[in-house]
Amino acid sequence: MKSNSIKTNKKVKEILSILDEMYPDEVCFLEYGCDWQLLFATILSAQCTDARVNIITRDLYKKYQSLEDFASADIEELENDVRPAGYYRAKAKHIKECAGELLKRFDGVVPKSIEELTSLPGVGRKTANVIRCHIYHEDSIVVDTHVKRISRLLGLTDTDDPVKAEFELMKIIPKDHWSRINLQMIDHGRNICISGRPKCEMCKLKVCCNNYLS
Numbered sequence: 001m002k003s004n005s006i007k008t009n010k011k012v013k014e015i016l017s018i019l020d021e022m023y024p025d026e027v028c029f030l031e032y033g034c035d036w037q038l039l040f041a042t043i044l045s046a047q048c049t050d051a052r053v054n055i056i057t058r059d060l061y062k063k064y065q066s067l068e069d070f071a072s073a074d075i076e077e078l079e080n081d082v083r084p085a086g087y088y089r090a091k092a093k094h095i096k097e098c099a100g101e102l103l104k105r106f107d108g109v110v111p112k113s114i115e116e117l118t119s120l121p122g123v124g125r126k127t128a129n130v131i132r133c134h135i136y137h138e139d140s141i142v143v144d145t146h147v148k149r150i151s152r153l154l155g156l157t158d159t160d161d162p163v164k165a166e167f168e169l170m171k172i173i174p175k176d177h178w179s180r181i182n183l184q185m186i187d188h189g190r191n192i193c194i195s196g197r198p199k200c201e202m203c204k205l206k207v208c209c210n211n212y213l214s
């Protein structure tokens with residue numbers, strides 16, 4: 001048990017150090033000007049690329065400039081405005097309801113705690129952690145599709161459940177790395193560890209990747 005833990009710590013350290021070397025300056029890929037804009041952009045980003053979300057929100061935030069605008073939006077018009085993001089009915093509904101809840105319960109300010117954030121319509125732990133990480137600069141691990149997939153390949157977790165993965169990763173990754181591991185793995189997943197066709201030969205992580213070494 002003890003030697004496993006030492007081996008795991010060593011391996012985690014190695015992975016994090018390689019990620020820092022490969023991706024030293026990661027920033028949030030979603031464009032936003034204020035807290036609720038990042039919240040709604042993150043809601044839109046489910047099953048949609050950040051690049052597409054950015055295209056959508058550039059027009060969306062010109063048309064709807066306040067929470068009041070979203071809360072009073074005509075739902076069919078809003079659905080049409082977010083249609084390119086996919087799942088547009090659910091996303092429009094969540095954004096409109098979220099705007100209303102923020103005004104009613106939080107004086108128009110996106111809350112900080114995970115409990116309050118996940119009490120908002122359409123906000124799960126992933127979205128809540130994006131807000132905690134980028135708005136409040138709280139150490140948080142955002143487990144999106146890239147983090148879940150690459151963590152499994154590397155052998156950092158073996159679960160397919162994003163919430164379980166978040167808690168497992170929190171146990172083994174030092175807190176000061178929590179917030180950047182998501183951005184680093186997104187970059188890695190987009191450019192090297194591409195789903196279904198990973199470029200393992202050019203990946204610096206291959207020296208400690210379970211998938212490559214097995």
Ligand code: SF4
Nearest residue numbers: 193198200203206209
């Ligand atoms: S070695 Fe291959 S599978 Fe492992 S992280 Fe790199 S690209 Fe992904």
